[in-house]
Amino acid sequence: MATYVAPVPQVSADRAEREVRGWTSWITTTDHKRIGIMYMVTTFIFFGLGGAEALMMRLQLGSPNNTLVTPQTYNQLFTMHGTTMVFLFVVPMMAGLANYFVPLMIGARDMAYPRLNALSYWLLLAGGIVFYASIFWNPPEAGWTSYVPLSSSTYTPSGGQDAWIYLVHLTGISSILGAINLYATIANMRARGMSWGRLPLFVWTILTYSVLIIFAMPVIAAAVTMLLTDRHFGTHFFDSTSGGSPLLWQHLFWFFGHPEVYIMVLPGFGVISEILPVFARKPIFGYKAIAASTVAIAFFGFLTWAHHMFTAPIPEAILVFVMISSYLVAVPTGVKILNWVATLWRGTIEFRTPLLFCVGGITIFLIGGLSGVLLATFPIDWQVNETYFLVAHLHFVLMGGAVFTIFAAIYYWFPKITGRMLSEGLGKASFGLMFLGVLSTFLIQHVLGLDGMPRRVYEYDNVGHLKLYNAISTGGSFVLALGVLVTIVNVARSLKVGVAAGPDPWKANTLEWFTASPPPANNFDVVPAIRSAEPMKDIRREVDRRSLDGRDRGAATVPAGNTQVGV
Ligand code: HEM
Ligand SMILES: [Cu+2]
Numbered sequence: 001m002a003t004y005v006a007p008v009p010q011v012s013a014d015r016a017e018r019e020v021r022g023w024t025s026w027i028t029t030t031d032h033k034r035i036g037i038m039y040m041v042t043t044f045i046f047f048g049l050g051g052a053e054a055l056m057m058r059l060q061l062g063s064p065n066n067t068l069v070t071p072q073t074y075n076q077l078f079t080m081h082g083t084t085m086v087f088l089f090v091v092p093m094m095a096g097l098a099n100y101f102v103p104l105m106i107g108a109r110d111m112a113y114p115r116l117n118a119l120s121y122w123l124l125l126a127g128g129i130v131f132y133a134s135i136f137w138n139p140p141e142a143g144w145t146s147y148v149p150l151s152s153s154t155y156t157p158s159g160g161q162d163a164w165i166y167l168v169h170l171t172g173i174s175s176i177l178g179a180i181n182l183y184a185t186i187a188n189m190r191a192r193g194m195s196w197g198r199l200p201l202f203v204w205t206i207l208t209y210s211v212l213i214i215f216a217m218p219v220i221a222a223a224v225t226m227l228l229t230d231r232h233f234g235t236h237f238f239d240s241t242s243g244g245s246p247l248l249w250q251h252l253f254w255f256f257g258h259p260e261v262y263i264m265v266l267p268g269f270g271v272i273s274e275i276l277p278v279f280a281r282k283p284i285f286g287y288k289a290i291a292a293s294t295v296a297i298a299f300f301g302f303l304t305w306a307h308h309m310f311t312a313p314i315p316e317a318i319l320v321f322v323m324i325s326s327y328l329v330a331v332p333t334g335v336k337i338l339n340w341v342a343t344l345w346r347g348t349i350e351f352r353t354p355l356l357f358c359v360g361g362i363t364i365f366l367i368g369g370l371s372g373v374l375l376a377t378f379p380i381d382w383q384v385n386e387t388y389f390l391v392a393h394l395h396f397v398l399m400g401g402a403v404f405t406i407f408a409a410i411y412y413w414f415p416k417i418t419g420r421m422l423s424e425g426l427g428k429a430s431f432g433l434m435f436l437g438v439l440s441t442f443l444i445q446h447v448l449g450l451d452g453m454p455r456r457v458y459e460y461d462n463v464g465h466l467k468l469y470n471a472i473s474t475g476g477s478f479v480l481a482l483g484v485l486v487t488i489v490n491v492a493r494s495l496k497v498g499v500a501a502g503p504d505p506w507k508a509n510t511l512e513w514f515t516a517s518p519p520p521a522n523n524f525d526v527v528p529a530i531r532s533a534e535p536m537k538d539i540r541r542e543v544d545r546r547s548l549d550g551r552d553r554g555a556a557t558v559p560a561g562n563t564q565v566g567v
Contacts, residue, residue: 030114031521032099035121037417039096042125043089047484049132050084053077055481058441062474064462074458075141076160082144083164086260087171088128090402094267095120095178097409098206100417102182104512104519105200107191107527112184120178127170134163143456145257146227148238148249153231162231165224172217179210179217186210191511193530200510200533201284204291205270208298209263215302216259223252247312254305262301264398265365266294268405269336272358275412276340278508279355280347286339287533293332300329310378311385319378326376333369337362352506353427354412360435361404368396371446386456389449395442407434407487414491415505419517420498422490430486437480444469444476509534 026034057077060068069077099117103110111117134140138158142151151161186207190199199207226237227249236242238249277284284290303325306312310319340362349355371393374380384390407430414422448469453460460466504513513536515524531538 036100123174201273202270265401357408365400387449392445415501433483440476
């Protein structure tokens with residue numbers, strides 16, 4: 001393997017040097033990489049809070065008729081937990097990853113609108129602070145779905161519900177601005193030669209994520225505004241006693257809520273599509289099918305919202321339509337999974353931590369997808385609606401599609417962000433604990449649901465196997481938490497003592513590996529022309545060919561990233 005050392009570009013090094021210093025440089029930054037890091041750190045802290053709330057709930061449910069928390073506190077816990085995980089962890093974590101990596105992967109020097117980008121981050125933080133401030137008064141307690149009349153001023157007059165509304169507003173504006181920014185960046189700032197057919201698959205999913213946000217978020221923004229005026233300004237949009245329609249809330253919420261699921265999992269699918277070919281040492285199988293299935297999932301995702309409302313008074317003909325469109329989503333999803341399997345098939349597989357999290361994530365997601373097909377069959381949904389079967393389903397989907405893929409992304413991209421490798425040993429331990437933790441926490445909940453245990457209850461009687469099953473689930477949640485902790489330790493440790501990564505530790509395919517780790521402020525001094533969907537392979541091949549030729553033509557002809565690039 002030849003090492004090509006490009007001339008050190010003084011200008012960018014100076015600029016990078018000047019920008020790094022001091023905390024004020026962080027709060028005033030418009031650099032997409034720093035904004036990306038702030039997103040990732042902030043959302044991971046919210047993941048910790050949401051996780052602590054989950055553990056408190058699982059402790060309460062650990063034994064029958066437990067009195068650790070009051071019924072009202074339990075309501076507040078599941079509301080805070082669900083809302084935090086969706087609005088303050090997964091969606092903005094994906095925005096953070098996109099922020100950091102989209103410009104690097106397409107060979108751009110920043111996002112299209114850097115200041116708007118900073119605004120998006122600060123709005124997210126403001127939303128989180130407004131929401132969490134409510135724990136000092138009265139946290140919201142109407143669930144992450146805030147169904148009326150539970151969320152009306154009659155049932156929950158407390159300001160916590162209003163804090164929830166502001167959270168949705170602020171994070172919603174943040175997401176919309178971020179999505180416009182990402183879309184503009186991807187549409188306009190790609191390197192020379194990077195046609196749509198050569199766009200990295202992660203970038204395809206972020207493009208789709210952005211379009212979904214732009215279509216879905218305004219709907220929930222309108223809905224929560226109507227809820228706000230119902231609560232405080234005498235309107236009756238959702239008030240059935242004055243001619244309003246509670247069902248309207250459900251339609252508006254789920255018209256946003258179902259696409260929100262794809263907003264949460266599609267970027268994770270993009271991460272999988274980047275990582276599998278690198279660790280199978282083969283090109284991705286079915287690039288076009290995977291890109292097209294992303295768009296297809298997003299399209300069908302807008303037709304299925306009423307599968308969350310199968311028990312509401314809706315004509316059966318419509319339920320049948322919704323059931324069939326929900327099945328249709330499974331088709332492009334299956335296409336993706338088959339292509340991933342084909343990518344691994346006969347590959348020279350290296351079982352490193354990023355790959356383990358991908359394969360584990362696919363497995364977990366698949367279980368959630370299977371129970372999803374069952375739930376989309378409305379006669380089945382009528383039986384298990386609002387039971388732990390649903391709690392199991394949603395956690396399998398989000399754990400596999402979002403949490404595991406986020407961890408895969410952390411292990412894959414940490415070397416790029418920090419210049420240091422994470423420990424493989426700790427990484428594998430973390431993966432093992434988290435995988436076992438998810439299975440033991442949530443598999444048994446399918447049975448709990450079939451046995452009739454309703455969701456959102458703070459206690460249960462000691463009948464049947466409820467005690468045993470709940471104890472297993474609670475035990476599992478602590479194994480899962482321990483697994484997360486191991487990764488936190490791994491990150492903290494590697495920041496200090498991690499082995500230097502160099503620009504391209506995985507011999508990967510996409511352009512972010514062309515520049516130094518961490519990349520300098522301007523990302524690239526020279527952006528190479530793109531000739532395929534795997535530009536780094538082209539570059540490595542080119543360098544090899546030149547060194548075999550025995551003649552090195554120097555910086556003028558071999559495109560080089562920054563400072564020192566060994567390829
Ligand atoms: C860290 C592991 C996790 C554990 C142990 C856990 C546990 C729980 C528990 C006990 C509930 C309440 C069930 C009920 O009483 O109905 C719940 C609800 C929920 N969780 Fe999790 N959870 C975890 C991670 C996640 C993640 C990562 C997400 C999303 C990305 C998530 C999203 C939700 C949602 C949306 C609800 C429904 C809230 C509601 O009913 O309003 N959870 N979870
Ligand atoms: Cu749905």
